[in-house]
Amino acid sequence: MEIVNEDHLHLELDVFEKDIAQVKERQQISYAVPALGNTVFEGEVNIIGKEFNTRNKTVRIHGHLEKVRPKFIKDLFIEAKIWLTDQTVEAVPEKAIIKDGASSYVYVANDQQGGDEVKFENCGSWPASPTKVSPP
Numbered sequence: 001m002e003i004v005n006e007d008h009l010h011l012e013l014d015v016f017e018k019d020i021a022q023v024k025e026r027q028q029i030s031y032a033v034p035a036l037g038n039t040v041f042e043g044e045v046n047i048i049g050k051e052f053n054t055r056n057k058t059v060r061i062h063g064h065l066e067k068v069r070p071k072f073i074k075d076l077f078i079e080a081k082i083w084l085t086d087q088t089v090e091a092v093p094e095k096a097i098i099k100d101g102a103s104s105y106v107y108v109a110n111d112q113q114g115g116d117e118v119k120f121e122n123c124g125s126w127p128a129s130p131t132k133v134s135p136p
Contacts, residue, residue: 009072011043011063013080020059020062029063031080033070042066044084072129 011031015023029043047062061082098105 006084009065009069010046011061011065011078011080013061013063013082014053014056014058015061015082015121017052017057017059020048023061023082028086029080030083033072033078034075035076036070039070059103126128 011029013029023045025048027045029045030040031043031115032038032040043063043065045061046064049060049062052059063080092106096106
């Protein structure tokens with residue numbers, strides 16, 4: 001089988017049972033096709049399926065794609081995120097969190113010298129101190 005007309009393509013996403021109550025029509029979808037690179041494309045939730053897949057505990061979501069989209073190849077795997085809100089928050093990558101037993105820490109710069117980057121050097125007095133963090 002081949003894709004003949006790319007004018008009206010859709011995303012078919014399987015959403016786990018525990019997450020389906022949070023998904024609403026018109027929410028934004030960000031997706032990438034790992035086999036074709038790491039460019040992120042946009043879409044929108046159009047239809048929330050009415051059938052529950054008991055084998056893998058999911059509900060199928062149908063998404064419409066924005067105009068800019070990758071060159072699709074049938075049945076390629078995609079990675080997608082459905083945005084539940086349009087709120088933004090300050091966050092750090094998970095790799096930046098230092099775990100020590102049940103506690104978690106991040107380093108917070110005490111004296112920023114301009115710019116977005118703090119240089120950490122192995123000297124007696126670091127320009128940062130560990131700050132304990134806890135999940136919300």
